Amino acid sequence: xxxxxxxxxxxxxxxxxxxxxxxxxxxxxxxxxxxxxxxxxxxxxxxxxxxxxxxxxxxxxxxxxxxxxxxxxxxxxxxxxxxxxxxxxxxxxxxxxxxxxxxxxxxxxxxxxxxxxxxxxxxxxxxxxxxxxxxxxxxxxxxxxxxxxxxxxxxxxxxxxxxxxxxxxxxxxxxxxxxxxxxxxxxxxxxxxxxxxxxxxxxxxxxxxxxxxxxxxxxxxxxxxxxxxxxxxxxxxxxxxxxxxxxxxxxxxxxxxxxxxxxxxxxxxxxxxxxxxxxxxxxxxxxxxxxxxxxxxxxxxxxxxxxxxxxxxxxxxxxxxxxxxxxxxxxxxxxxxxxxxxxxxxxxxxxxxxxxxxxxxxxxxxxxxxxxxxxxxxxxxxxxxxxxxxxxxxxxxxxxxxxxxxxxxxxxxxxxxxxxxxxxxxxxxxxxxxxxxxxxxxxxxxxxxxxxxxxxxxxxxxxxxxxxxxxxxxxxxxxxxxxxxxxxxxxxxxxxxxxxxxxxxxxxxxxxxxxxxxxxxxxxxxxxxxxxxxxxxxxxxx
Ligand code: F6P
Numbered sequence: 001x002x003x004x005x006x007x008x009x010x011x012x013x014x015x016x017x018x019x020x021x022x023x024x025x026x027x028x029x030x031x032x033x034x035x036x037x038x039x040x041x042x043x044x045x046x047x048x049x050x051x052x053x054x055x056x057x058x059x060x061x062x063x064x065x066x067x068x069x070x071x072x073x074x075x076x077x078x079x080x081x082x083x084x085x086x087x088x089x090x091x092x093x094x095x096x097x098x099x100x101x102x103x104x105x106x107x108x109x110x111x112x113x114x115x116x117x118x119x120x121x122x123x124x125x126x127x128x129x130x131x132x133x134x135x136x137x138x139x140x141x142x143x144x145x146x147x148x149x150x151x152x153x154x155x156x157x158x159x160x161x162x163x164x165x166x167x168x169x170x171x172x173x174x175x176x177x178x179x180x181x182x183x184x185x186x187x188x189x190x191x192x193x194x195x196x197x198x199x200x201x202x203x204x205x206x207x208x209x210x211x212x213x214x215x216x217x218x219x220x221x222x223x224x225x226x227x228x229x230x231x232x233x234x235x236x237x238x239x240x241x242x243x244x245x246x247x248x249x250x251x252x253x254x255x256x257x258x259x260x261x262x263x264x265x266x267x268x269x270x271x272x273x274x275x276x277x278x279x280x281x282x283x284x285x286x287x288x289x290x291x292x293x294x295x296x297x298x299x300x301x302x303x304x305x306x307x308x309x310x311x312x313x314x315x316x317x318x319x320x321x322x323x324x325x326x327x328x329x330x331x332x333x334x335x336x337x338x339x340x341x342x343x344x345x346x347x348x349x350x351x352x353x354x355x356x357x358x359x360x361x362x363x364x365x366x367x368x369x370x371x372x373x374x375x376x377x378x379x380x381x382x383x384x385x386x387x388x389x390x391x392x393x394x395x396x397x398x399x400x401x402x403x404x405x406x407x408x409x410x411x412x413x414x415x416x417x418x419x420x421x422x423x424x425x426x427x428x429x430x431x432x433x434x435x436x437x438x439x440x441x442x443x444x445x446x447x448x449x450x451x452x453x454x455x456x457x458x459x460x461x462x463x464x465x466x467x468x469x470x471x472x473x474x475x476x477x478x479x480x481x482x483x484x485x486x487x488x489x490x491x492x493x494x495x496x497x498x499x500x501x502x503x504x505x506x507x508x509x510x511x512x513x514x515x516x517x518x519x520x521x522x523x524x525x526x527x528x529x530x531x532x533x534x535x536x537x538x539x540x541x542x
Pocket of ligand 1: 156157158207208210211212213216270356500
């Protein structure tokens, strides 16, 4: 793909540059005071998700320029290209069709000339049969006992999606089953996850798109030994292991019966795979009907993204606001602050989604970028974060745009808990936007020397994302909202949001170092002085 005009030379980008200078002089306090309709105008409800983006440092002109940037970047055509199955993952020459994973049975979506939808539904149906057998106790282990614990072994997209979704939807999960997630190659992860488990009641799901990932295969082999040490019979593997992968050859090489394999396809990126077979643990936890409700939520947001005009398009707006802060306000990071304990792993999930997708510095035209790309995403659930890092967001020297996420109803209504939680949610956004002036502080009788310390500058932007209740469907919508916001940004930055070459080098070097740590004889010192030194240090003490 060749772009004629660099993004930084687009009329909208140039205009945003000068406009943002004027914007920086405006305060949210004044913008709200002078415009009573602002909250109405800069908020939007679609697909059960309410987005109030009025506490962003924007005016009507900002919004118009951002929307112009989306148009000048060819976003509409790019959206169509993705949904159509074009090979938009250019560096890997692949379609990007996670949207097909949640398409209805009757849809027709083509990759390489083949309609992929029947295969998607065949796998979903197979997953559902398996999940229901495990849930009902019909699936029994080698000694005839039903499964009590499901252990998902995977890493990256083969872990973060499953663990996030399990935690998020725990309310809907089968409480007579427990779920564990092993990802780290640190043996502690496996050891602690299995410490109190009975092998005869444990089912391992080995989740790996490639089935070659070092961490996952190491953990899977350890799981195999652990199981055999207890059950002592190779035949037990078939009853205690299932595989989720695109690589049937490696699955059978590992010794897992491919009858217990759930497939997916190279057009599903790891970080976009939680609604593929990678979600098998989720489906076992919440059941087929709830899983399908989650898929329907994803699909509803897909349709919204594809069809809503940009000015009423949730993912487009969210993505564009991120561009504003990254490229025109110099913000380096973005905080994701869910006010719901069930979403405690949502920030970690979003880190891979956003940063593995948009942490790139070369464009699809193979040129180095001369502008900032992907922001650093981080966060913790509220209210915990308030007693930790919020100080820096309120009074630090850095501009940190925040996404607050909350719900009207609690799944665990306990006394006044939920009202207190939501009051904190709204209060934080209010405090960040409006702050507290030195006059207000002084008027409260504060000593002069203390006034600067107790003053809040405000003008710190945030989005408020609300939904009625955390349901499987809403979770699907929320995740798809971020997936498509990431896509929107990737198109504007002209990067390939669907490859991840940056993780390769470390993997290759680690494979070289492993034997150097283990060899009986001193290895040749082939690294830089520091790495050689570290290897010597480790060998002398291991
Ligand atoms: O970290 C690189 C990566 O390829 C991720 O993109 C992916 O989610 C993860 O490794 C796990 O890969 P796999 O599912 O093939 O084991």
